[in-house]
Amino acid sequence: TRSTRPQRMLKAVQKNGTKGNPESVISAIDYFCKHSEWAMNVGDEKGSILDSVVTEVNPSTVLELGTYCGYSTVRIARLLSPGTKLITLEFNPVNAAVARQIIAYAGLQDKVILVEGSSGDLIPQMKERFGIMTFDFIFLDHWKDRYLPDIKLFEECGLLRKGSVLLADNVICPGTPEYLEYVRNSPRYESKYYPAHLEYTKVEDGLEKSVFLG
Numbered sequence: 371t372r373s374t375r376p377q378r379m380l381k382a383v384q385k386n387g388t389k390g391n392p393e394s395v396i397s398a399i400d401y402f403c404k405h406s407e408w409a410m411n412v413g414d415e416k417g418s419i420l421d422s423v424v425t426e427v428n429p430s431t432v433l434e435l436g437t438y439c440g441y442s443t444v445r446i447a448r449l450l451s452p453g454t455k456l457i458t459l460e461f462n463p464v465n466a467a468v469a470r471q472i473i474a475y476a477g478l479q480d481k482v483i484l485v486e487g488s489s490g491d492l493i494p495q496m497k498e499r500f501g502i503m504t505f506d507f508i509f510l511d512h513w514k515d516r517y518l519p520d521i522k523l524f525e526e527c528g529l530l531r532k533g534s535v536l537l538a539d540n541v542i543c544p545g546t547p548e549y550l551e552y553v554r555n556s557p558r559y560e561s562k563y564y565p566a567h568l569e570y571t572k573v574e575d576g577l578e579k580s581v582f583l584g
């Protein structure tokens with residue numbers, strides 16, 4: 371069967387990237403998306419904002435929803451302190467297989483736990499399967515209509531603590547109106563919008579950072 375876009379992206383990383391060099395993997399994916407095929411990675415502009423928030427939080431426990439090809443996984447993992455691992459969830463096995471290879475090509479496999487499955491099923495298992503008490507940092511970049519149910523699941527499972535930071539991609543395009551309304555109006559969150567553009571385009575988009583107040 372015909373290859374998928376993630377599989378073609380992996381080939382571009384192996385051709386144009388340098389093994390063990392995360393920056394070169396990030397650049398190779400951005401180049402592929404700008405010159406070959408657009409793909410729904412967070413991209414370079416929003417990726418720089420992601421980098422700055424991760425650096426500011428310097429998290430010990432990290433969760434990503436929606437690995438896709440592993441682009442943001444590589445961006446986050448390359449910034450983590452030694453010994454810190456990030457858990458990333460991906461329910462499409464073809465995407466997961468590509469992401470594992472891209473993460474490994476970047477040399478970051480020891481800093482990443484990629485779990486195949488749905489966030490709805492896996493979030494309630496975080497404590498028992500990974501010994502997680504609470505998450506310091508969560509990056510939401512999966513199906514947009516799942517941001518709100520999943521943040522409520524985090525609350526129900528006691529996975530947030532005072533100061534936990536949630537960063538959500540695509541709050542303008544494709545948009546996550548119910549999630550935005552929730553985090554901006556709930557007294558339990560302090561929210562801030564970071565304006566930017568949809569990856570590799572001039573279309574308006576941005577990230578929403580929400581700090582859980584306990």
Ligand SMILES: CNc1ncnc2c1ncn2[C@@H]1O[C@H](/C=C/CNC(=O)c2cc(-c3ccc(F)cc3)cc(O)c2O)[C@H](F)[C@H]1O
Nearest residue numbers: 410436438459460461462487488489511512513516543544
């Ligand atoms: C629901 N729970 C899930 N659990 C585990 N993995 C999941 C889950 N849900 C999806 N996945 C996994 O997470 C990924 C899904 C990412 C979805 N992302 C987007 O749709 C998305 C779309 C655009 C976009 C903008 C404009 C336009 F014209 C066309 C597209 C831009 C973006 O930055 C996006 O992130 C993956 F594919 C799926 O298997």
Ligand SMILES: [Mg+2]
Nearest residue numbers: 412511539540
């Ligand atoms: Mg996105």
